Amino acid sequence: MADRVLGQLSLADGLAASDETIFDLVSKELDWAPIRTLLGQRSGPGSGNTSYPAEPLVRCLLLGMWHGLSDPALEAQIRDRLSFRRFAGFSLSDRTPDHSTLWRFREELTRERLIDKVFEEINRQLEEKGLIVKRGTLVDATFLQARGRPPKQPKKGHQGPVKPSADKDARWGKKGKKSTFGYKMHIGVDQEHTLIRRVEASDASVTDTEPADQLICGDEKAAYGDQAYYTHARHARLAAANIKDRLMRRPNKHHPELPPRHKLRNRLIAKVRAAVERPFAVFKERYGMRRLRFFNLTTNRTQCILAACAYNLRTMIGVLYPPDERRT
Incomplete structure (x- = not known):
């Protein structure tokens, strides 16, 4: 079964267009096609509900990093903020992922170490741009x-096992x-x-x-x-x-x-x-x-690498589009 199709724009999406944001600059400067290939298709064979594609979910996790949001808070912001929807690839009519979907996808990145490949691909593109x-x-x-x-x-005087950390x-x-x-x-x-x-x-x-x-x-x-x-x-x-x-x-x-x-x-x-x-x-x-x-440790490691991806992308925009030259 194929992943669900997202981002089919309607007249309402065109009317809701806003000024260019840093997120739009990231979308423009980063070639997402190799990342889509690395992450592959998430929906398995057979009948059932289609899954969200991996690329929009990676974009969602990056938004969460840039704003220091928990998964429930990120769910709410993606649903309500136009700039978040546009960066993640959701139209106004698309259903956005809930916090449990974001959690499960992070576990996929952790289990298969896909986040390492995403980080390496981002750095490869940064090197091609002459930034490294x-x-x-x-x-x-x-x-x-x-x-x-x-x-x-x-x-003092305690006998028996000590209560361990969670x-x-x-x-x-x-x-x-x-x-x-x-x-x-x-x-x-x-x-x-x-x-x-x-x-x-x-x-x-x-x-x-x-x-x-x-x-x-x-x-x-x-x-x-x-x-x-x-x-x-x-x-x-x-x-x-x-x-x-x-x-x-x-x-x-x-x-x-x-x-x-x-x-x-x-x-x-x-x-x-x-x-x-x-x-x-x-x-x-x-x-x-x-x-x-x-x-x-494994999930926290994924979070650290996600943070490095988010930091590198924002730094890329800071170098290519200095604030005094950027249209706000």
Whole structure:
């Protein structure tokens, strides 16, 4: 059975047309045909209700990311807002998906790791547009709080099992004096426009340096990171790949005090790598990701990659259509 047909415009749709929005610019600049091919058809063989095609549902999830909406809130906004309908491909007469449909589709993206393919295709198109320059990759990680509360600490004299957290994948992580129960998001961004090239998620107990090699693409000219990322082995791997090591040096037991030249080097690197904080600020301030919404690592990973897709698309529009030149 074929997926249901959407977006057949009527006279009412033409009369309801509004000014061009950022969503329209995303639709115009991104070639959605390869993404449709990657996602494939959702309706199975045989009789029964037709399914929503995958592309409109991906567009819906992107709208939810850009506005920090839960699935029920996203359902309401898609139903009521003309700009949302137009971006997702729904006419005024089309029935829009409910929150359970959005939830199930996110699980499809998680189960089959289709979201990874969507992210890779978006980045391929960004590279074709010349937006990914490969002059340098900035790597960093940030804590994201778990949806579930941490395990309860046993009271003095308590006997028996401790009540576990509802989120069995979350763990404690510590940076300085601050501890966080939850997850970590690890990213590698292109130096030119802070477009995210690599993204991974882990529980909060994983150190920053463990997934670092996966964040370096291998085709950049330099890799930038703070002191947590420097090791002699990584320095050797970067040198072998002809990638300049721009990882900040740190003192150790043999050299408890950095020499002045390394302190100066660290300050110069810090000015460049500071740009990697911009995506994290967007995720937490605009996308509502200070606390994750799901109770397992795999679905939270999908949400992190969706956030990276949403961030890259909005950044693309910011570069191609500077605000002072954009028609509002």
